[in-house]
Amino acid sequence: MIRTLLAATALCCTMPALAKTIPVEAGADAQERLQEALILAEPGDVVELGVGTFELTDGLSLDVDKVTVRGAGMDKSILSFAGQLGAGEGLLVTSDDVVLRDFAVEDSKGDGIKSKGADRIVYHAIRVEWTGGPKASNGAYGIYPVEASDILVQDSIVRGASDAGIYVGQSKNIIVRRNTAIENVAGIEIENSFDAEVTENLVTENTGGILVFDLPNLPQMGGHNVLVARNAIINNNTDNFAPEGNIVASVPAGTGVMVMANRNVQVVENAMINNGTSNVMVVAYTQSFDDPNYDPTPRDVYIADNVYGRAGFAPDFDGGQQLAAAFGGALPAIIYDGLGKGLVVNDAVPVLDLGLTKVGQAPTEAKPSLRKQEGAGEAVALSPIVLPASMEAALK
Amino acid sequence: MRTFLAATALCVAGFAVSAAPTAPVALVDDAVITAKGMPKKLSDFGFFKDQAGWQPNNGVELYQLNSPLFTDYAEKYRYIYIPAGKKAVAGGDGVVQFPVGSALIKSFGYEIDGQDRLLETRVLLHRADGWIALPYVWNAEQTEATLKVAGKRIPVSFADPSGNKRDISYAVPNKNQCKECHSLSGAVVPIGPKMRNLPHDTLDMLFSNAMLEQTDRDHPPIPDFADAAMPLESRARAYLDINCAHCHNREGSASNSGLFLTYEEEAPVHIGVGKRPVAAGRGSGGFEFAIAPGEPDQSILMHRLKSLEPGVAMPEVGRSLVHEEGAALLTEWIAAMEKE
Numbered sequence: 001m002i003r004t005l006l007a008a009t010a011l012c013c014t015m016p017a018l019a020k021t022i023p024v025e026a027g028a029d030a031q032e033r034l035q036e037a038l039i040l041a042e043p044g045d046v047v048e049l050g051v052g053t054f055e056l057t058d059g060l061s062l063d064v065d066k067v068t069v070r071g072a073g074m075d076k077s078i079l080s081f082a083g084q085l086g087a088g089e090g091l092l093v094t095s096d097d098v099v100l101r102d103f104a105v106e107d108s109k110g111d112g113i114k115s116k117g118a119d120r121i122v123y124h125a126i127r128v129e130w131t132g133g134p135k136a137s138n139g140a141y142g143i144y145p146v147e148a149s150d151i152l153v154q155d156s157i158v159r160g161a162s163d164a165g166i167y168v169g170q171s172k173n174i175i176v177r178r179n180t181a182i183e184n185v186a187g188i189e190i191e192n193s194f195d196a197e198v199t200e201n202l203v204t205e206n207t208g209g210i211l212v213f214d215l216p217n218l219p220q221m222g223g224h225n226v227l228v229a230r231n232a233i234i235n236n237n238t239d240n241f242a243p244e245g246n247i248v249a250s251v252p253a254g255t256g257v258m259v260m261a262n263r264n265v266q267v268v269e270n271a272m273i274n275n276g277t278s279n280v281m282v283v284a285y286t287q288s289f290d291d292p293n294y295d296p297t298p299r300d301v302y303i304a305d306n307v308y309g310r311a312g313f314a315p316d317f318d319g320g321q322q323l324a325a326a327f328g329g330a331l332p333a334i335i336y337d338g339l340g341k342g343l344v345v346n347d348a349v350p351v352l353d354l355g356l357t358k359v360g361q362a363p364t365e366a367k368p369s370l371r372k373q374e375g376a377g378e379a380v381a382l383s384p385i386v387l388p389a390s391m392e393a394a395l396k
Numbered sequence: 397m398r399t400f401l402a403a404t405a406l407c408v409a410g411f412a413v414s415a416a417p418t419a420p421v422a423l424v425d426d427a428v429i430t431a432k433g434m435p436k437k438l439s440d441f442g443f444f445k446d447q448a449g450w451q452p453n454n455g456v457e458l459y460q461l462n463s464p465l466f467t468d469y470a471e472k473y474r475y476i477y478i479p480a481g482k483k484a485v486a487g488g489d490g491v492v493q494f495p496v497g498s499a500l501i502k503s504f505g506y507e508i509d510g511q512d513r514l515l516e517t518r519v520l521l522h523r524a525d526g527w528i529a530l531p532y533v534w535n536a537e538q539t540e541a542t543l544k545v546a547g548k549r550i551p552v553s554f555a556d557p558s559g560n561k562r563d564i565s566y567a568v569p570n571k572n573q574c575k576e577c578h579s580l581s582g583a584v585v586p587i588g589p590k591m592r593n594l595p596h597d598t599l600d601m602l603f604s605n606a607m608l609e610q611t612d613r614d615h616p617p618i619p620d621f622a623d624a625a626m627p628l629e630s631r632a633r634a635y636l637d638i639n640c641a642h643c644h645n646r647e648g649s650a651s652n653s654g655l656f657l658t659y660e661e662e663a664p665v666h667i668g669v670g671k672r673p674v675a676a677g678r679g680s681g682g683f684e685f686a687i688a689p690g691e692p693d694q695s696i697l698m699h700r701l702k703s704l705e706p707g708v709a710m711p712e713v714g715r716s717l718v719h720e721e722g723a724a725l726l727t728e729w730i731a732a733m734e735k736e
Contacts, residue, residue: 031546031547032546032547033546035545035570035572036545036546037547038572039545039546039571057549058547058549058567059706059712061570061572061573061576062572063571063572063575070447084706084707085549085565085706085716086567086709086712086713086716087565087573087706087712087713088706088707088712089707092572092576094572094575094576094579094582094649108707109705109706109707110677110679110706110708110712111675111677111705111707116649116652117582135679137678138678139677139678139707140675140676140677140678140679140707141675141677144675146652146675147651147652162677162678163675163677167675169652169674169675170652198412215674216671217654217665217666217671218652218654218674219646219651219652219654220422242677243677243678243679243680243681243682244674244678244680244682244683244684245672245673245681245682245683245684245685245696246673246676246677246680247672247674271572287672288670290665290670291665352540
């Protein structure tokens with residue numbers, strides 16, 4: 001007995017300070033109290049947000065590894081940035097092994113939650129929303145992890161982003177699973193990233209549902225290995241409200257899935273319904289660029305086993321109506337610009353091939369035709385994304 | 397024996413401090429700089445002789461920069477402290493490596509009602525495990541500055557250099573925001589004191605006090621951006637370097653943007669010429685390029701520099717006013733570029 005007690009005492013003395021829970025309630029001085037908690041937290045700590053609306057005046061940031069920020073629920077603990085005076089986002093995370101869960105970020109002036117260089121980050125049951133609905137004055141990205149390895153975004157809701165609801169950029173090893181993206185310009189966007197799975201999401205009433213893009217002149221380029229599977233991509237016909245200049249401003253309203261300048265992408269087992277321009281587009285990056293290391297074409301894109309609803313009934317690009325008329329009133333479910341290589345479509349739907357032969361060619365030079373199916377093609381294999389066990393455990 | 401004496405001296409020193417806690421600190425307290433933790437009061441360091449934080453203590457030296465960062469027209473007072481017997485070393489890249497125990501101290505203030513008043517003092521402390529940045533906010537009586545890790549907003553009225561009255565909500569950065577700018581590959585580093593940004597007077601002072609040694613003397617200085625006698629191009633690049641490049645470099649907080657504004661950057665597209673936005677959102681202002689040559693009014697860089705809206709305004713922190721003189725300089729620079 002004594003010996004056990006002594007041993008336990010010894011253990012206590014040698015262990016670092018025990019992880020603790022730091023409760024923070026809404027109310028006066030929420031900015032200072034919450035920001036201070038986020039700064040003074042130590043690895044292992046939980047910053048626990050109380051029930052209520054936290055009225056914040058500036059951006060918040062977290063730079064301590066292994067901290068969990070947990071609220072009482074995405075409709076109960078609300079960080080409101082409606083009165084924000086500074087900073088480029090609502091919450092910025094720059095440390096590793098962080099878990100964000102069960103709270104909301106509303107009406108931030110820039111991005112909602114950005115995590116930069118934050119490896120092994122978990123976003124779970126988070127809501128990021130611009131409460132006035134889709135507007136060009138809303139912030140760009142809702143959930144915005146960038147330049148990181150091991151990213152998990154699950155069971156979250158994003159609404160109203162003027163660029164992408166969930167945007168993962170220049171990262172590796174990514175799972176975006178079981179989220180809802182509604183009334184954003186892009187619902188979910190995977191950009192300049194390697195090894196990503198976008199699965200089981202509901203993506204609806206955006207301008208474009210799911211975008212898999214690669215852009216030039218960035219530190220990480222050559223996006224590849226992306227699985228888009230088992231998503232419901234429905235009725236993405238919201239007028240494009242992105243500020244001009246941004247790449248998503250060029251996405252036609254009514255886009256289900258758009259794959260641009262990526263390699264080894266699978267679009268499988270999705271339900272794609274009622275997207276007015278096209279259910280799936282596979283295209284090259286068309287703007288001018290000066291970057292010898294950049295490949296603007298789509299390569300090895302595999303489309304199979306999807307369920308198709310109506311598509312192409314309201315094409316949102318120049319000449320789209322005439323083109324639709326030529327095809328009997330609606331464009332085919334899949335549009336391919338004809339560039340790159342290795343497109344395989346194993347679904348029994350028509351594919352419109354624009355017949356472009358050069359990147360950047362004017363649409364007037366297109367030679368549209370229905371693509372001939374060449375029998376069942378093979379997919380280039382994708383390995384399942386495996387995240388560290390600690391990340392999946394954080395969902396419990 | 398020597399050890400014994402040293403230990404005795406230590407005890408005496410400890411006794412002196414505990415016996416007379418209110419006595420003014422005679423010297424900078426090296427142990428406070430290097431020990432773990434975050435001292436609650438600026439006076440704990442002993443950087444200043446006076447309570448009001450104007451008279452640097454022995455070993456704390458005032459210094460200047462060729463081109464300073466714009467911070468809402470605040471007056472800035474920069475000090476450097478290097479522990480006795482140690483030296484900073486400037487390597488071939490012109491980056492000054494400070495020994496552990498060094499501190500960089502910067503006070504911010506305005507002339508208000510005819511009196512110079514300090515709002516905050518930021519310290520960068522070089523500890524064994526790296527640099528740490530801490531913000532201290534002055535009390536209304538100007539007798540003490542207290543640590544505010546979460547930052548603070550302070551309403552201020554002052555006259556800008558052109559004599560215009562300004563009312564702003566001055567933002568003292570929080571500890572994390574200090575790091576956002578002072579970050580290189582995720583670690584805190586000093587920004588200002590690089591060889592090319594230190595004027596002759598400051599270098600002379602550092603050398604004559606034996607605080608600095610140089611292994612390579614060839615560091616062409618960047619000009620004072622306000623010096624109209626210097627070439628427009630180098631003034632503009634100096635301005636971008638000191639105001640933007642601490643984030644906009646390949647290892648900084650804005651590395652993902654692909655916009656790199658260091659003085660040394662040579663690729664036009666990375667400086668912004670013909671560069672499309674990546675994650676700018678409404679920060680683009682509807683424009684296509686960071687810099688549209690010959691067209692400052694069509695350039696995202698100017699749009700964001702002249703905006704006061706959070707989410708659009710650049711830099712993201714430390715600015716609630718437009719720097720008219722800086723904006724005019726960059727406008728002139730972009731207007732002079734040949735249209736493509």
